[in-house]
Amino acid sequence: MNDTKTALVTGANKGIGFAIARGLGAIGFTVAVGARDDARREEAVERLRAAGTDAFGVALDVTSGHSVAAAAAAIERTAGRLDVLVNNAGISGPTEGGAQDPTTLDLDVVRTVLDTNVFGVVRVTNAVLPLLRRADAPRIVNVSSNMGSLTLRTGPVMAAYAPSKSMLNSLTAQYARRLADTNVIVNACCPGYVATDFTGFNAPRTPEQGAAIAIRLATLPDDGPRGGFFDDEGVVPW
Ligand SMILES: NC(=O)c1ccc[n+]([C@@H]2O[C@H](COP(=O)([O-])OP(=O)(O)OC[C@H]3O[C@@H](n4cnc5c(N)ncnc54)[C@H](OP(=O)(O)O)[C@@H]3O)[C@@H](O)[C@H]2O)c1
Numbered sequence: 001m002n003d004t005k006t007a008l009v010t011g012a013n014k015g016i017g018f019a020i021a022r023g024l025g026a027i028g029f030t031v032a033v034g035a036r037d038d039a040r041r042e043e044a045v046e047r048l049r050a051a052g053t054d055a056f057g058v059a060l061d062v063t064s065g066h067s068v069a070a071a072a073a074a075i076e077r078t079a080g081r082l083d084v085l086v087n088n089a090g091i092s093g094p095t096e097g098g099a100q101d102p103t104t105l106d107l108d109v110v111r112t113v114l115d116t117n118v119f120g121v122v123r124v125t126n127a128v129l130p131l132l133r134r135a136d137a138p139r140i141v142n143v144s145s146n147m148g149s150l151t152l153r154t155g156p157v158m159a160a161y162a163p164s165k166s167m168l169n170s171l172t173a174q175y176a177r178r179l180a181d182t183n184v185i186v187n188a189c190c191p192g193y194v195a196t197d198f199t200g201f202n203a204p205r206t207p208e209q210g211a212a213i214a215i216r217l218a219t220l221p222d223d224g225p226r227g228g229f230f231d232d233e234g235v236v237p238w
Helices: 015-026 038-050 065-079 107-132 161-178 207-218
Strands: 006-010 030-035 055-059 084-087 139-143 185-189 229-231
Touching (some): 006 015, 015 030, 015 139, 030 038, 030 065, 038 055, 055 065, 107 139, 139 207, 161 185
Parallel strands (some): 006 030
16 A cells, blocks of 8 residues: 555645644645635645645535535545545634524524534545545544533534534544444544634634644544544543
């Protein structure tokens, strides 16, 4: 088997996803840069290559089954298999006009947020799972949030975004159970509160700091934890 490992990072054109791509590239991964916008994707690929990473772009809108299927086919053509999948693409959804106040919740906003943060993860994971199964040590990392923790109940009240991450955590556990007898290790992570477009760059952590836990889970040893939820400090309560 070819020694060079390939990682697909969704939403890799900016923010935490870009930092995950750069971090995985720095430790020798070939990075498939999953991004929906052609110009933003190509610019990210160029920046990664300039930093010494072997990167290639993959057109990927996680809300489109066609796009996801084409992305999986492109990765198969280019790399033949996939070693790591980082499901990073995510949206907060609009909050104006009480759209995410549970008492005035806009269900279209809920649908939109779930389509990206939850259904998108299922689409991408299931499309590339056959490629992951060809790897020696496949790893799946779902980028979640401690806002999805039913124990912590942290951050602002956001009745579309927070439950989307609770459901992503639950899905992570379901995938881990289903794949328990295989070499595919699945975990979720929380990057912490990170300065990106997502937070209006109004947060204490850098994208590199936010990326670190995802990179750790992407490179777990074969006896590493399965079906867990982690941040830099360790286990995050569900
Ligand atoms: N920042 C934080 O403090 C924080 C905290 C906890 C969890 N997180 C999670 O971390 C992840 C990354 O967030 P971030 O802070 O880096 O946000 P960001 O800077 O807004 O980046 C989000 C990325 O997801 C992509 N994306 C959105 N919808 C997509 C779609 N339908 N198909 C493909 N890509 C799509 C965006 O692409 P475009 O450029 O095309 O929009 C962008 O590349 C998210 O899952 C978020 O929930 C962030």
